[in-house]
Amino acid sequence: MVVRILVLLAVLSGVLASAQDETFRIPPVKIPIVIDNQPVTIATAGTLTGSLDSFKLKLTADLADLQDHLTSLLQAQLNRSDRCGERLSVERVTLIPMAPRSLLTAYVHYERWACVKMWGKEVAKRLVGGNGVLPVTLTPSLAEEGQVKLTPEIGRIEADGSLGEVLQSPSFGDKLRDKISESILSAMRKITNLTATLPPDVARVASLRSVQFADGGSARLLLEIEGDVHISANEVRALIGQLKPQGSP
Secondary structure (H helix, E strand, O other): OHHHHHHHHHHHHHHHHHHOOEEEEEEEEEEEEEEOOEEEEEEEEEEEEEOOOOEEEEEEEEOHHHHHHHHHHHHHHHOEEOOOOEEEEEEEEEEEEEOOEEEEEEEEEEEEEEEEEEOOEEEEEEEEEEEEEEEEEEEEEEOOOOOEEEEEEEOOOEEOOOHHHHHHOHHHHHHHHHHHHHHHHHHHHHHOOHHHOOOHHHHOOEEEEEEEEEEOOOOOEEEEEEEEEOOOOOOHHHHHHHOEEOOOO
């Protein structure tokens, strides 16, 4: 009887040990992204923590390269120079963490010109112009179908004279806001495409739960992604073969 009890305890101990949470490292991946013909590289890494049939996924994407290229990216999208219309020049763009959001600040020079005929010639005349600072708060979230979305909100605009009214008008301000969010969102959707960041056996059973910006220190912007991975006891062997337990060499 004593032997049977000892054997039973040993079996139960093994079952409990196998059910304990274990953490596996997801190897770092560099994701190349092309936005308006400009290459950007996003570095991602993460962990899976859980038992044999349910794991919690956590991925972290380093957006430093996107931050470094953001001025040239938005210049390519937003700069315009119409002789008899709007002239916009993006001078500088910063993107910093404000967890769980981020703050994009665009420093722009704007002019509006009109053409009139004088003595039989068309002459361009400047109607308004000056420098402006546009702060845009970007808040990431997940839609019901699991798609990543980004909500932009323009803050208090600083601008010379009547230029502030122009920058806040729906015809201009909304267009600028949408262009800014589209640039960041295109990169985020590439990052949250789990087939690009996870081993195939893991990606096909993974689902997103949340996404938010985070502070990586020294104004470095991170994107943190959390999700769930459900696998069977048979599939865990493939998982272990592709991922290293945390703490292993």
